Amino acid sequence: MSGGTDPQQADGPGGPRDHARPAADRGSHRNGVLLASGVTSNSGRTVLPELRMKVNGSPESLDVEPWAGLLDTLRDKLGLTGPKKGCEQGACGACTVLVDGVRIVSCLALAVQYDGREITTVEGADHPLREAFVRHDGLQCGYCTPGQICSAIGMLSEYAAGMPSSVAAEGLTDDEIRERMSGNLCRCGAYNGILDAIADVAARDAR
Amino acid sequence: MKPFAYVKPADVEAALRAVATEPGAKFLGGGTNLVDLMREGVERPDTVIDVTGLPLDAVDDLPDGGLRIGALVRNSVLAADPRIRARYPMLSQALLAGASPQLRNMATVGGNLLQRTRCAYFYDAAAACNKREPGAGCDALDGFTRGHAVLGVSGSCIAAHPSDMCVALAALDAVVEVRSVRGDRRIPIGEFHLLPGDTPQNETALAPDELITAVELPALPVAARSRYRKVRDRASYAFALVSVAAALEVRDGAVAGVRLALGGVGAKPWRARAAEEALLGGAADEAAFRRAAEAELAAATVRPGNAFKTALATATIAATLRELAREEDAG
Numbered sequence A: 001m002s003g004g005t006d007p008q009q010a011d012g013p014g015g016p017r018d019h020a021r022p023a024a025d026r027g028s029h030r031n032g033v034l035l036a037s038g039v040t041s042n043s044g045r046t047v048l049p050e051l052r053m054k055v056n057g058s059p060e061s062l063d064v065e066p067w068a069g070l071l072d073t074l075r076d077k078l079g080l081t082g083p084k085k086g087c088e089q090g091a092c093g094a095c096t097v098l099v100d101g102v103r104i105v106s107c108l109a110l111a112v113q114y115d116g117r118e119i120t121t122v123e124g125a126d127h128p129l130r131e132a133f134v135r136h137d138g139l140q141c142g143y144c145t146p147g148q149i150c151s152a153i154g155m156l157s158e159y160a161a162g163m164p165s166s167v168a169a170e171g172l173t174d175d176e177i178r179e180r181m182s183g184n185l186c187r188c189g190a191y192n193g194i195l196d197a198i199a200d201v202a203a204r205d206a207r
Numbered sequence B: 001m002k003p004f005a006y007v008k009p010a011d012v013e014a015a016l017r018a019v020a021t022e023p024g025a026k027f028l029g030g031g032t033n034l035v036d037l038m039r040e041g042v043e044r045p046d047t048v049i050d051v052t053g054l055p056l057d058a059v060d061d062l063p064d065g066g067l068r069i070g071a072l073v074r075n076s077v078l079a080a081d082p083r084i085r086a087r088y089p090m091l092s093q094a095l096l097a098g099a100s101p102q103l104r105n106m107a108t109v110g111g112n113l114l115q116r117t118r119c120a121y122f123y124d125a126a127a128a129c130n131k132r133e134p135g136a137g138c139d140a141l142d143g144f145t146r147g148h149a150v151l152g153v154s155g156s157c158i159a160a161h162p163s164d165m166c167v168a169l170a171a172l173d174a175v176v177e178v179r180s181v182r183g184d185r186r187i188p189i190g191e192f193h194l195l196p197g198d199t200p201q202n203e204t205a206l207a208p209d210e211l212i213t214a215v216e217l218p219a220l221p222v223a224a225r226s227r228y229r230k231v232r233d234r235a236s237y238a239f240a241l242v243s244v245a246a247a248l249e250v251r252d253g254a255v256a257g258v259r260l261a262l263g264g265v266g267a268k269p270w271r272a273r274a275a276e277e278a279l280l281g282g283a284a285d286e287a288a289f290r291r292a293a294e295a296e297l298a299a300a301t302v303r304p305g306n307a308f309k310t311a312l313a314t315a316t317i318a319a320t321l322r323e324l325a326r327e328e329d330a331g
Ligand SMILES: Cc1cc2nc3c(=O)[nH]c(=O)nc-3n(C[C@H](O)[C@H](O)[C@H](O)COP(=O)(O)OP(=O)(O)OC[C@H]3O[C@@H](n4cnc5c(N)ncnc54)[C@H](O)[C@@H]3O)c2cc1C
Pocket: A089, A090, A091, B026, B027, B028, B029, B030, B031, B032, B033, B034, B035, B036, B051, B071, B072, B097, B098, B099, B100, B103, B106, B107, B108, B109, B110, B111, B112, B113, B114, B115, B162, B163, B164, B165, B210, B211, B212, B213, B237, B238, B239, B240
């Protein structure tokens, strides 16, 4: 997910769905750089442009403050309550979402950093892992589950792409899965079911 | 979070102009440390300059066999780079030992170099902290110090440097390339991070208007046989109590080349020069490894809560060197 090679997603047909409040005049234009990620309007003032993201396949256009977090934006502006706020410190993984297929923690992300990107939350993650978590009892209270599932999807594609881990085993062993999923905590301790669900899907992928 | 203006320049010159002219501006990499500290109110920038659009995300070969790593290369991408894994395995291992996969996908090399301490009193606005508020005192001195440093500390601050990546960079003699509107500079890693002394608020040699553009790794054949070992309170996803980055070359039973650096114990990423000196030319055996480790830890200043770190660091250094020596034997 290195900056220069991040695929930037264009709006699909039909144009962005509009969640924007009327664009407020904010920020200013100084020193040849745009403040508040603004664009200079005809009147010479800077207006905050809309943030455009594709979320779970649909183009969205959002009016957010620079300090709005990505997690809050997904939950409060788009009603996507799958991603959870566990710690808001990057420490639990409950807020994990996929950006252009790469897993990140959305609680330490500002929404403006992800302008032009494609976000997938558990709601849009159409993947056999969702059903496998149910089948293997990969949850008790379910609070960590959306983050676990998004993280596992990202993990499987990292593994397929040859990304190393500190376990460095041959194949996706249980120890490998545990290490590669160590960014997601489960207060209920449903780890055995989580592991089984992921191992099951990984084995089916391998066949 | 305190409101701020956000800019995302597309080229380095625009980023440098912005930081030179906007008072209270800060660069933003992956955001995993800065956004966290802004939310806690520890960092309060007026302008945030998002540098992730700058074309500084390549890893390039240098003519002498070294590598030049762009400041915006993500930690996960760097750890997976086949050249890093082959020539500097300790660096790949150090990166993989840090944080979580999600955080490594976000974190940049520049941000990792500048990540701030995890001292709980530094994070807690209600606690006294000389680093956060110069002259306020230090609640850690008589507090809970399990995570704190024992080398390079002062009476003003005993915070440990938290980075795993930087420990490997210290062992490898990396050079940090920085640029501002005033020009370019190259800062050796050993001079990049500062010891706390009486001014723990000054953490690096970087000026506020300087952008990290790259990190250079000089060619270092001994590093091809190197490793990073991290000891922590759980198997993964925790900061180091003690960590060791080591490279070792043994010829005819004697140490012909060695690099050693420590994490978790130093006020900055700790190059263990006393231990290296003790090892070089001597026997490559367990007794020598322990003596060298003890020579390094002799300078430790401990508190009741972190006194265990001298024994733990000594054992971890000796074990890491032993493993490397055994690998050498095995060819
Ligand atoms: C829960 C958790 C666990 C963690 N565990 C570990 C661990 O075990 N080991 C470890 O080593 N780390 C750990 N980390 C820390 C993590 O490695 C750092 O947060 C990360 O490396 C910072 O990189 P970033 O790009 O996100 O930096 P940012 O947060 O974007 O920036 C950090 C600082 O660097 C400055 N900056 C960024 N880029 C540049 C540049 N190019 N030039 C000049 N200044 C710049 C910013 O202004 C800011 O002051 C952990 C973090 C969290 C949240």
